[in-house]
Amino acid sequence: MTREVFQEVIQVSVDDLDDHPDNHIFLMDEQQLQELAESIAEVGVLQPLLVKDTGDGRFRIVSGHRRKRGAVRAGLTEVPCIAINNELDEGIILVDTNLKVRELTTMEKARAIRYLKQRAGMRQGTRGSLGNGFRGLSELFKDSDRNLRNYDKLNDLISELQDCVERGILGLTAGVRLACLPAYVQEELYRALGDGVRDIGPEEVRKLKEQNDRGYLILEVMEKQIKSMEKELAVHKELQGEKEDLEKEIQSLFAKKKSLEYDLIDHENAVKTLRERAMKKGASLYNLIEEVSRPVAGAKPKIETLLDLPLEAATATHLIKWAKVLIEVGQMVEFAVKQSLETDKTRLQAK
Helix, strand or coil, X not given: CCCCEECCEEEEEHHHEECCCCHHHCCCCHHHHHHHHHHHHHHCCCCCEEEEECCCCCEEEEECHHHHHHHHHHCCCEEEEEECCCCCCXXXXXXXXXXXXXXXXXXXXXXXXXXXXXXXXHHHCCCCCHHHHCCCHHHHHCCCHHHHHHHHXXXXXXXXXXXXXXXXXXXXXXXXXXXXXXXXXXXXXXXXXXXXXXXXXXXXXXXXXXXCCCHHHHHHHHHHHHHHHHHHHHHHHHHHHHHHHHHHHHHHHHHHHHHHHHHHHHHHHHHHHHHHHHHHHHHHHHHHHHHHHHHHHHHHHHHHHXXXXXXXXXXXXXXXXXXXXXXXXXXXXXXXXXXXXXXXXXXXXXX
């Protein structure tokens, strides 16, 4: 074992650290443990572990079981530790440090209360005494005596029902109700109902306490569950029908979308064709106007020579007539182009 003293902190080999025998009352979440290991791999163990020297060269962890496992997973061979005074109560430290670093689950809190209550009873010679066992626990857990007693009562549940509490199937109130029943009755209920025990109310629990033949009551509870399941099934079927209708509607919309895509492609192609036709017809119109205007342009110098006057003054009347003719020709061509475009557009819409 390698130990290096630095003020009150010592470096202890992970091989010389033993878990506290009572740490089983707390759970270790695998995901949180992996995240802790990754953090330790980056920055190391920032908070020293609290340990007790057992006198044989080894140390018992009082606080820091997660840090030790995270360090091992991160590949560390030593971790910083502080050896606590032997006179300090390990149980109080074990619970208190867990309370400070994280929020306990319902069953963790229940087990911690029972653990400390029993330790108090052992020291005072009254094992399990509520009066002595809960002394100081209200302040430690920052909760009322009544709530602490309710949490403590959860320890009387069979393991299967405790697991229901851990998984959130049973809340504190429902768990306490079932914890008042004998263990064999709890077993009968869980065997018959499974997680359905959550549906057992205060009145059923009272009857279960009073009745010798509990089979009938269990059957009543099962019938209630069956009816509830039938309602859920009916809702499920209705939702399934709505789901199928929605799927059909979605398929129809996809088909319409595909059809519109094809129509859009056809429309774009048609517009492209119309544009090309219009450009060709526009070019033809320009050529026609140019051709019609050519005689006038050719006659202009001759007229000016003959009259020895500017064309604008001598032949205004003739030019106006020619202009009217050109305008009429242009209008006729423009009308023909429009008619052709309208015909193409009507044909496109008909598709």
